[in-house]
Amino acid sequence: MALIPKETVDQILHLADIVEVVGDFVSLKRKGQNMWACCPFHNEKSPSFSVAPAKGLYKCFGCGKAGGVVQFVMDIEGSSYVEALKYLAKKYGVEIREEEKTPEQQLAQNDKDSQYIVSNWAKDHYHKLLLESEEGQSIGLSYLRQRGLNQQTIQTFELGYSLDQWDDLLKAAEKAGYERKYLEKTGLTIKKDDDQGQDTGRRYDRFRGRVMFPIHNVAGRTIGFGARTLKANDKSAKYLNSPESDIYHKSDVLYGMYQARQAIRAEETCYLVEGYLDVLSLHQGGIKNVVASSGTSLTESQIRLIARYTDNVTVLYDGDAAGIRASLRGIDLILEGGLNVRVVLFPDGDDPDSYIRKVGDQRFREHLENHSKDFISFKTDLVAREAAQDPVKKAEAIRDVLQSIAKVPDPIKRQVFLQQTSGTFGIDEQVLITEYNKLVKSAGGKNAPQSTGPAAAQPASRSQQSSAPARPLSLEEEAEAAMYGAPSDAFAPQTLDAGSGEEVEPVPDVLQACEREIVRLILLYAPQQLANEVSVAQYLFGQLEENVFLTPIYADLLHLCRTEMEQGRWPDVRTLIQHGRGDIRQLVSDLATEKYELSPNWTTHQIYVPRELDLLQQACDNAVLRLNKCTVQRELATRLDALRQPMDEADLMETLHAIKLLKQMDNQLGGMLGTVIPRSG
Template sequence: MARIPKETVDQIIHHADIVEVVGDFVSLKKKGQNMWACCPFHHEKSPSFSVAPAKGLYKCFGCGKAGGVVQFIMDVEGTSYVEALKYLAKKYGIDVEEEEKTPEQQLAQNDKDSQFIVSNWAKDHYHNLLLNTEEGQGIGLSYLRQRGLNQTTIKTFELGYSLDQWDDLMKTAEKAGYERKYLEKTGLVITKEDDQGHDTGRRYDRFRGRVMFPIHNVSGRVIGFGARTLKPNDKTAKYLNSPESEIYHKSDVLYGLYQGRQAIRTEEQCYLVEGYLDVLSLHQGDIKNVVASSGTSLTEGQIRLIKRYTDNVTVLYDGDAAGIRASLRGIDMLLEGGLNVRVVLFPDGDDPDSYIRKVGDQRFKEHLEGASQDFIQFKTDLVSREAAQDPVKKAEAIREVLQSIAKVPDPIKRQVFLQQTSQAFSIDEQVLITEYNKLVRNASGKATGGNANSGGSGLGSAQTGGQPSGSGAAPRPAPRPMSPEEEAEALMYGASPEDLAGGGDALTASPREDLDPVPNAQQTCEREVVRLLLLYSPQPLAPEVSVAQYLLQQLDDTPFKTGIYGDLLHLCREELEQGRWPEVRTLIQHSRSDIRSLVAELATEKYELSPNWTTHQIYVPRELDQLQVACDNAILRLNKVNVEQELAVRLEALRHPLDDDTMMEHLQTIRLLKQMDNQLASMLGTVIPRGAQ
């Protein structure tokens, strides 16, 4: 199996300066020991985003994002762990050479890389034709200018034009040294077949005489094209897209996401439109958090893409009633994906592109704000108008709304929507809940082969406050199976399959299921030990005895019962055994997302002690000056918690029938445990900080 040598990964992390990398995206200003800026992940006016150069980590005290330099690239670019490493390698000029690849793997990788290369070349070719040829300027550029697009937008989206010739692209590509098979695999060139499906030997360009819209993936690589014909009364389709290929899967792509992903994160909002020109006009009007499904029905893959960057999506509709009706199923999918969905309508005959050109940027933004409404309310208004005074139609309209509510995973939101629907249709809420539960049971029965009692997201009665009678939440969708390539990447980098699930989704902090929402005493004590280890490992406590050596030696026989803290303690031991201090800068780059998240939490402090205290000769004790006390207290408290838990177990055992020998054994152990507990309590109560002596 192919893998990147660990030495290369270490080299990337060693060279990647977090201040330099983060500084590419935000303007950092020094304040104390750290650097500060407004967070790139959410909208804020006062800086709460901190970068600690000494620790090699970042932390936003507003939204909670935190991690090391690799995690930052994953968060800001929406890439996987592997892609983030490659991004940094490219930035610092480090060659990432993979070894031990089988001939088949190497061939497949070369084939895929070649398709990316030829697609990028085609994009440049079309762009050059648009700007620098008579036909491109006279037809393509003229059309784009008529649609109100300026030079900046044209260059930002790398728009182009294909000459109205049968083989211009094919001949130019082959002359430049590109193989015809890659032109065919990407769909740029078509093979002519006869009626029996046999190759006639003829080849021609797919796109001819069209304005070209390059389609980028989230990393900015060109994977396909959309193209619009400019010929009046042309018998061919107005819009033509690249066919599916090894690098282009239209169900997993949103046009404009690469250019708008940062704005979507910052604004915490994504505007969803239908066409390329809608995206371009809005982006030019300083509404950059916009993407398009490019005329295709919305897919689960596209919804997952949006959810990478925000939980809030607003669908922009033209005023066509038939078009709105056709899109309702797609919006139900957005609800099912856990997104908060709103809707904005435009006057009849207008789409987002035409409306912003008609009224201007400012009035368009005002319309977005004023006309936005929650989707359930929007659908309720829509179907109730259609039902008018017809009782049968009204009943069907109510069921339509309930079907959408059933898609919402959050039980509290479902309850609120049911209350709103009850008021809108002037129908008793309990009747709605009964009908809702019937719909859920029927859907669940179909999904499980007709067993209507198999469960579902049913609701309790209105009289009991609408509390869930079952789980109350839609089941979490199972992650899609990983491809062999993704599994190879996971093993290659030591990342867990969960970290790479979702086809390159950004790694976020995995839920630490072994941690209670409110930490118990055991977790609090274990957390304190690993915090001291991370922050002060090399600090001396005595001649030739460091904090790391002291803590690990004292805890040699002490069990850690919380998985994540035990794992981190084990990693610290491994680092020390290999002659390295267990430091934040190292562990913050770990392939496990939950480890990275925990290290960031433990190593980040929101406030720094003002140097003015020292200037005014006011002494404030620091933890660094009292490390022996801090370490001793952490060990004593952890031991005391373990003793108390064992004591509780023994006392509980006495409540059950026991033979005489077993009872005597428990009583003796309880006596010893109580003595130890009292001794530990006494030691904790008499520890005097050195600064107070």
């Protein structure tokens, strides 16, 4: 994969003005030092979306979205990091000269570009035939009109028609100057070989006499086609899709995502249907946040694609019981991907397309609202009805539901689902938890805790969540890491016991708060001078000495700040907000943004309120004292716990002496912080 040189990335980030970029999408108004607007990522009536020009970042205090200028483009466009950089480069006139490719790489890139070009040409060719040719109008267009589709929908999705001829597309493409090999590589034409695999020279169109549904990637480029035959006696498949190619990978694509992505983000949910016409009819009916799996089983790549835009998926089923059963496995994958899944059923004999045409847009929306049900409850009710009178089937049904619950990464949701399942089946919750833990243990404990009993369904601590196993990197993420000169594991969450296989001890909330405050002060005030002309960063790093932070994300950010200092630079929000790791970007945004500002009227009325900048020495001293006090209390708790274990007299005396000293230190630190009142007299 060709990479954008680091120097070009730096130039893009230097020129990109976050106020200008955000202002292209929302109307910003200044209030104090920051700019404010209603959030473009969720519906709200009063502005909670803030842009800080001086820090180069944005944050919504409603939905929590935050980051720098690149992250904003990624969020608003649903694009990758590389795509966002290219967007900004185009906006600010920066020429991207990708690092020189090898001849083989250049040839492969040219080959893919040619496939995109010929696919786009074919899409235009089919669309023109639908609207202008006699056959296209009388057969293709009349069919689409019969299905209730209007001209705007046909234009939006660039629908087309392929003539019922062996080589119409082939002849037109060659006349337009396109090479046969690209028509074959994209699957638009087929090469006929003899029994020995030799080229006979015969070539013909793959799609003939069919309504054409162009398939787009998220950038809007045509990558393939779905095609429906209109012949009543046609013995071939009703629907025919483009074969896999260099530009079309069926498992990575959802039909309609290009047209739906903005609506999915705005509505904060994605409706998932099965067919092309389901998407078209719902989109035309005003439900634009809809995509289709195109009749194939859902894949992890498709689920990750949805997750770029929303955490909420509603699957729309027709009333066919066999079809529902066949789809359950795919929904388990959605659960495993961490998304919230709901289900809506339609009456027997109806699918989303037929139902919205039958009842109209308004009643269809009402049906979605009134019949939406979370997936675990839906599946529990479904299997419970099927096994109601058979104890053996009932036991199998319970295990089936528990396997779906085990796919849910969120421990609190698992607990709720276990309670619901207990009520539906009329079985003791503790029995379910025991059986659940057996399933998890036999499966290797991919998502859930390993302990047995009620604790199995309890939420993990924040430190445990942040120490989750690193997922594999995509090629784009590896490229992003390389752009910053980082190793490819730079995106993976760092853990204290990487590779050891040992359980990470939960980090108490109070210690996390202490570590967070140290990092915040260094990030925001690193170069500010304290007493004796020592900077905030120098003072705090000196006080920390070799202390190791136990919260992984704070340890990582502290390390980044220290690295910046070692390289002769102050830690800077504008730099770190562009870091390759999303969790680092989020943390920097959280630490660097404030929801409230002092009104300038306070100064006008001579009301003086001390700013943190005026009290930095005190803030740094208190942060260090609190961290030290927390460390002492943790050690004290460890020593007190040791007293419960058998030990010889020498160890007992040593432990008691240590406890005494630790208590003295704890009291001294409390006195310095003002949290301990000294005894009088």
